[in-house]
Amino acid sequence: xxxxxxxxxxxxxxxxxxxxxxxxxxxxxxxxxxxxxxxxxxxxxxxxxxxxxxxxxxxxxxxxxxxxxxxxxxxxxxxxxxxxxxxxxxxxxxxxxxxxxxxxxxxxxxxxxxxxxxxxxxxxxxxxxxxxxxxxxxxxxxxxxxxxxxxxxxxxxxxxxxxxxxxxxxxxxxxxxxxxxxxxxxxxxxxxxxxxxxxxxxxxxxxxxxxxxxxxxxxxxxxxxxxxxxxxxxxxxxxxxxxxxxxxxxxxxxxxxxxxxxxxxxxxxxxxxxxxxxxxxxxxxxxxxxxxxxxxxxxxxxxxxxxxxxxxxxxxxxxxxxxxxxxxxxxxxxxxxxxxxxxxxxxxxxxxxxxxxxxxxxxxxxxxxxxxxxxxxxxxxxxxxxxxxxxxxxxxxxxxxxxxxxxxxxxxxxxxxxxxxxxxxxxxxxxxxxxxxxxxxxxxxxxxxxxxxxxxxxxxxxxxxxxxxxxxxxxxxxxxxxxxxxxxxxxxxxxxxxxxxxxxxxxxxxxxxxxxxxxxxxxxxxxxxxxxxxxxxxxxxxxxxxxxxxxxxxxxx
Amino acid sequence: xxxxxxxxxxxxxxxxxxxxxxxxxxxxxxxxxxxxxxxxxxxxxxxxxxxxxxxxxxxxxxxxxxxxxxxxxxxxxxxxxxxxxxxxxxxxxxxxxxxxxxxxxxxxxxxxxxxxxxxxxxxxxxxxxxxxxxxxxxxxxxxxxxxxxxxxxxxxxxxxxxxxxxxxxxxxxxxxxxxxxxxxxxxxxxxxxxxxxxxxxxxxxxxxxxxxxxxxxxxxxxxxxxxxxxxxxxxxxxxxxxxxxxxxxxxxxxxxxxxxxxxxxxxxxxxxxx
Numbered sequence: 001x002x003x004x005x006x007x008x009x010x011x012x013x014x015x016x017x018x019x020x021x022x023x024x025x026x027x028x029x030x031x032x033x034x035x036x037x038x039x040x041x042x043x044x045x046x047x048x049x050x051x052x053x054x055x056x057x058x059x060x061x062x063x064x065x066x067x068x069x070x071x072x073x074x075x076x077x078x079x080x081x082x083x084x085x086x087x088x089x090x091x092x093x094x095x096x097x098x099x100x101x102x103x104x105x106x107x108x109x110x111x112x113x114x115x116x117x118x119x120x121x122x123x124x125x126x127x128x129x130x131x132x133x134x135x136x137x138x139x140x141x142x143x144x145x146x147x148x149x150x151x152x153x154x155x156x157x158x159x160x161x162x163x164x165x166x167x168x169x170x171x172x173x174x175x176x177x178x179x180x181x182x183x184x185x186x187x188x189x190x191x192x193x194x195x196x197x198x199x200x201x202x203x204x205x206x207x208x209x210x211x212x213x214x215x216x217x218x219x220x221x222x223x224x225x226x227x228x229x230x231x232x233x234x235x236x237x238x239x240x241x242x243x244x245x246x247x248x249x250x251x252x253x254x255x256x257x258x259x260x261x262x263x264x265x266x267x268x269x270x271x272x273x274x275x276x277x278x279x280x281x282x283x284x285x286x287x288x289x290x291x292x293x294x295x296x297x298x299x300x301x302x303x304x305x306x307x308x309x310x311x312x313x314x315x316x317x318x319x320x321x322x323x324x325x326x327x328x329x330x331x332x333x334x335x336x337x338x339x340x341x342x343x344x345x346x347x348x349x350x351x352x353x354x355x356x357x358x359x360x361x362x363x364x365x366x367x368x369x370x371x372x373x374x375x376x377x378x379x380x381x382x383x384x385x386x387x388x389x390x391x392x393x394x395x396x397x398x399x400x401x402x403x404x405x406x407x408x409x410x411x412x413x414x415x416x417x418x419x420x421x422x423x424x425x426x427x428x429x430x431x432x433x434x435x436x437x438x439x440x441x442x443x444x445x446x447x448x449x450x451x452x453x454x455x456x457x458x459x460x461x462x463x464x465x466x467x468x469x470x471x472x473x474x475x476x477x478x479x480x481x482x483x484x485x486x487x488x489x490x491x492x493x494x495x496x497x498x499x500x501x502x503x504x505x506x507x508x509x510x511x512x513x514x515x516x517x518x519x520x521x522x523x524x525x526x527x528x529x530x531x532x533x534x535x536x537x538x539x540x541x542x543x544x545x546x547x548x549x550x551x552x553x554x555x556x557x
Numbered sequence: 558x559x560x561x562x563x564x565x566x567x568x569x570x571x572x573x574x575x576x577x578x579x580x581x582x583x584x585x586x587x588x589x590x591x592x593x594x595x596x597x598x599x600x601x602x603x604x605x606x607x608x609x610x611x612x613x614x615x616x617x618x619x620x621x622x623x624x625x626x627x628x629x630x631x632x633x634x635x636x637x638x639x640x641x642x643x644x645x646x647x648x649x650x651x652x653x654x655x656x657x658x659x660x661x662x663x664x665x666x667x668x669x670x671x672x673x674x675x676x677x678x679x680x681x682x683x684x685x686x687x688x689x690x691x692x693x694x695x696x697x698x699x700x701x702x703x704x705x706x707x708x709x710x711x712x713x714x715x716x717x718x719x720x721x722x723x724x725x726x727x728x729x730x731x732x733x734x735x736x737x738x739x740x741x742x743x744x745x746x747x748x749x750x751x752x753x754x755x756x757x758x759x760x761x762x763x764x765x766x767x768x769x770x771x772x773x774x775x776x777x778x779x780x781x782x783x784x785x786x787x788x789x790x791x792x793x794x795x796x797x798x799x800x801x802x803x804x805x806x807x808x809x810x811x812x813x814x815x816x817x818x819x820x821x822x823x824x825x826x827x828x829x830x831x
Contacts, residue, residue: 113618402559402682405798406693409624413617427692433685522618531617534677535561535625557559 017195017455018059026060026083027051030192034081034165039206046205057198063185066150070169070183071099075459077196077449079169082162085189089168090182091158091236098146098153099182107523116416146184154186161186170213171220173199175292175345176445177313178464180220195455218248228289228314230358231349238357247286247348251275252293256342257447257484260389270387271298271305274339277346278317284325284332286348287358288317293344293445296386298337307382308336310391312543313444322351326359341386342445377552384431389484391542393441394464395518397424397528400555402433403536413531414516421491423516424528434555437537439528440487440516442466444543448479448488457513465518475503475511488515560678563629571633575640582644596645597823603638604816607631608809635670642667655822659815666808673801680794693795696788703781703788704735710777719764723775726763730756731778739789741796752782 030036031050043050061080063069069087070076090099146153153159162168162183172179173196194202203210225231225239234242252275253259263273278288280300290311297309297317311317317338325332332351349358385391406426414422424439446466449457456472457479459465468479468488480488492509493501501510519527529537538551562568578599585595610631614624621627642663651660691699711727714720734756744753750766760766770779 108618110619114616116618117615400559401685403678405677405681406795407798409614409617417618433682519618524618524620527617529623530620531614531624533614533624533628534681535623536681554561 016055017057017193017198020059021055022058022060022192026192027054029083030054030081030165034083034192035167035212036081036202036209038212039202039209042206042208044205048201050202050205053198053201054192054194057201058192058194060190061193062190063188064145065185065187066145067185068099068144068146068182069185069191070179070181071144071461072096072180072182073178074172074461075464076169076172076179076461077455077458078193079167079173079196079199080183081167081192081194082164083190083192084164085185086187087162087168087189087191088154088159088184088186089162090184091160093232093236095153095157096182098148099144099184108521110523113523150184150186159186167213167216170199171217174213174217176449176459177292197451197453197455225289228291228316230287230316230319231289233361234357242349242353242357243347245350245353247350248291249277249346249348251277251340251344251346252342254343255447255450257482260342260484264387271296271339274341276337276339277344278334278336278338280334280337282334284318284321284334284351286350287319287322287354288338289347289349290315290317291345291347293346294341294386294389294391295344295346296339296341298339299335300337305337306379307386308379309382310341310386311338312391314543322354323359325351326355341391342389377549378556381431381434381552384429385542388429388436390429390436390441392443392445394444394541394543395440395442395516395526396540396542397437397439397441397516398538398540398551398555399426399435399437400433400534400536400538401430401435402555403534404435405534405536407533409531409533410528410537413527417519417522417527418514418517421514423514424487432556434552438485438487440466440483441485442516442518448483450482451478452476453478460520463520465520466515467517467520468513468515470512470514473512475513477511477513479513483515488513490514559682563633564626567626567629567633571630571637575637578637578641592644596641597820600638600641600645601816601820603634603641604813606634607638608813611806611809632670632674635667639667655815655819659812659819662808662812662815666805666812669801669805669808673805676797676801680798684791684794691788691791693791696792700735700785700788703785704732707732707735707778707781710781714775719768719772719775722764723769723772726760726769727778729763730759731782735781735785739792741793741800743790743793744786746786750779751786752779753786756782 031040036050040050048056060083063085069080072090090096168183169179171177199213203213225234225243231239231242263270266273274296277295280298288311290313292313295311295315295317296307297311298305299308317336318332318334321332321335324330390396408426411422411424411426414424424437426437428436428438430436442465446457446459448466449459452458453476454472454474456470456474457466457468460467475490475493477490480490490511491514493512495501502508503510516526519525524530526539529539538554540548540551542548582592582595582599586592610627613621613627617624646660651657707727711724711732714723734753744755746752747754747757747766750757750770752766757766760769763769769775
């Protein structure tokens with residue numbers, strides 16, 4: 001009887017972050033003793049209550065001593081609040097290897113992969129078994145732990161305690177960027193984990209909480225530098241000094257995907273619609289470092305403005321100008337105009353700090369990162385990639401039309417590895433001899449994640465690939481709508497007998513969102529690229545300019 | 558044509574393979590051993606290796622190297638097998654019917670393979686020069702639309718001195734052309750009018766095409782014929798690009814059976830002789 005009641009309760013919480021509700025006493029405790037008390041100071045009651053949001057989007061997680069709670073560099077979509085025990089953050093970059101992942105993502109065995117060929121499915125997208133929540137969240141296994149004595153580690157290295165009721169993990173959860181620090185349990189502890197959907201709900205209802213979180217992000221912003229190649233080798237003290245004086249700016253709209261298609265069809269030129277960050281010829285006030293989003297780099301020659309490059313997270317602009325100013329004593333003016341393509345978060349390191357901390361490293365000849373400011377591919381092609389926001393892709397599928405024979409081997413390979421349902425369309429935007437296929441690009445800024453009510457679409461923590469957990473997807477179509485590239489599709493799902501699953505509420509067939517998962521569980525990686533006999537299909541990471549150039553050179557000859 | 562140099566490792570492997578085989582056969586020759594057996598077994602081995610390419614394509618999810626590398630290997634081994642074939646047969650046309658069949662099918666298979674490779678490197682570029690933005694799967698529906706557009710246009714031809722001849726030209730020449738299958742060979746195009754030459758000649762019986770395509774009411778027909786000719790060209794190329802496989806793949810199966818029979822016969826007779 002008790003089991004039945006528990007099962008009923010679990011069923012009713014099917015779309016919640018946790019199958020078990022957050023106990024009332026913990027909710028009461030959070031209202032008084034944690035940062036969430038700020039939310040209640042000016043909570044606007046609109047739709048869900050504070051308790052309802054937390055019941056839907058929060059869960060209690062426990063860790064044993066020395067277990068890793070967050071790993072630097074992983075992608076994550078939740079914030080955490082310690083409610084019991086001790087939690088510490090590692091501040092020593094040199095010790096990050098202690099937190100490294102020991103076990104690689106499990107892939108199918110060869111036998112299991114070959115078995116796919118013989119598994120005759122009557123219908124596409126059929127579910128032969130129910131996947132348990134434990135399997136989905138991975139909580140059935142052992143949690144990763146630091147590979148050394150934790151007390152000694154704390155004694156010998158710089159770490160900081162995160163107090164009970166404080167919040168952490170907010171930068172990655174809200175900025176869709178990797179975790180900026182590793183956090184571990186220094187004693188057995190319990191935490192409240194709130195997924196980002198819930199945090200956004202709270203932010204939408206409390207201005208005070210929004211300001212508070214922005215302040216925290218500001219205080220911890222030096223951590224963001226750890227991913228900027230030019231800055232990451234500088235000591236943490238220097239990084240703190242730089243970040244304390246640096247100017248953080250946000251340009252463009254966070255919801256750029258909503259009006260993207262409209263922008264493309266608008267009579268107004270795209271250049272005019274993008275917000276200007278820096279004008280060509282203007283005085284350089286510092287080094288521009290892109291934290292999130294994308295920027296278009298243009299240059300006006302003889303009255304005509306044309307695209308000469310783009311900037312992605314981690315890229316810098318102004319190095320050439322400031323170095324020239326330092327070496328030749330000329331006043332540094334911008335050689336190019338910088339425009340925000342969609343939403344752009346950037347930090348401007350003041351000239352004085354650049355001269356004091358960064359320029360000496362350049363003089364020493366230290367590799368200070370790259371700047372893709374100019375001419376590696378034709379300007380036409382650059383415009384094409386920027387206008388269609390293809391630079392967002394980390395795994396963009398580009399097809400060489402001069403070599404593609406329409407044999408469809410790529411599509412067949414995709415179908416074989418995805419139960420008969422290919423996850424991409426071999427059609428898309430074309431430019432001269434190349435085509436960008438309609439396949440998930442596993443974007444640097446995955447706007448499809450925004451608004452998913454169950455968190456089914458998420459970033460894989462170690463690879464950054466954007467994945468949909470089929471068993472968590474409720475088929476609402478939010479991600480399908482949000483993807484500006486039409487790379488996600490809703491498909492009808494079927495039971496193990498091939499019958500369509502009917503949504504009892506609407507009486508219509510149940511849907512699920514599907515998209516390319518880069519054959520994450522296959523021994524080979526993306527089967528499409530493997531299957532192309534003509535070397536016509538390429539997966540391109542736009543953050544790696546050398547690879548982009550190589551592929552484009554290969555295609556254009 | 559879009560040809561890239563082979564991958565260095567594959568090229569190196571093939572060159573080494575060739576040198577090792579040549580050395581081995583030379584040593585056998587020096588020992589006064591007939592090359593028929595060693596070259597035959599090597600040829601049989603190369604045939605199996607060639608057939609492995611088809612198998613690899615069935616397993617795109619296994620990390621066995623990319624299919625494009627396998628295709629390069631397939632082509633290289635194909636060349637190597639040509640060398641072995643010449644050694645094995647002594648470059649002489651055989652006498653018996655069975656051997657002639659074996660010889661002939663092998664030659665057709667090899668030539669069809671290289672023709673296929675040539676088509677796959679030449680046609681994609683040629684296919685994309687005109688009707689750039691049309692996906693091949695949409696060609697049949699576009700052809701149907703063109704036909705319907707033609708019928709709609711002819712109804713709009715206004716009464717006049719040329720109207721009867723225009724309508725005759727449409728019903729007797731243009732309409733059948735718009736509805737016709739392109740076959741396997743594309744028609745030659747008229748240099749000025751850019752439409753298939755046979756159409757120009759047939760239309761001339763009713764009205765000189767230069768006159769026909771210059772009248773206000775019939776100028777759209779020119780556009781439709783040109784588009785149909787472009788689409789026909791794409792269809793013809795697609796038929797070529799797939800058609801050679803209808804020769805290459807079944808012949809592989811036939812040759813395999815013949816090779817096995819040939820081996821059994823040779824071994825049977827040789828053991829009998831011993």
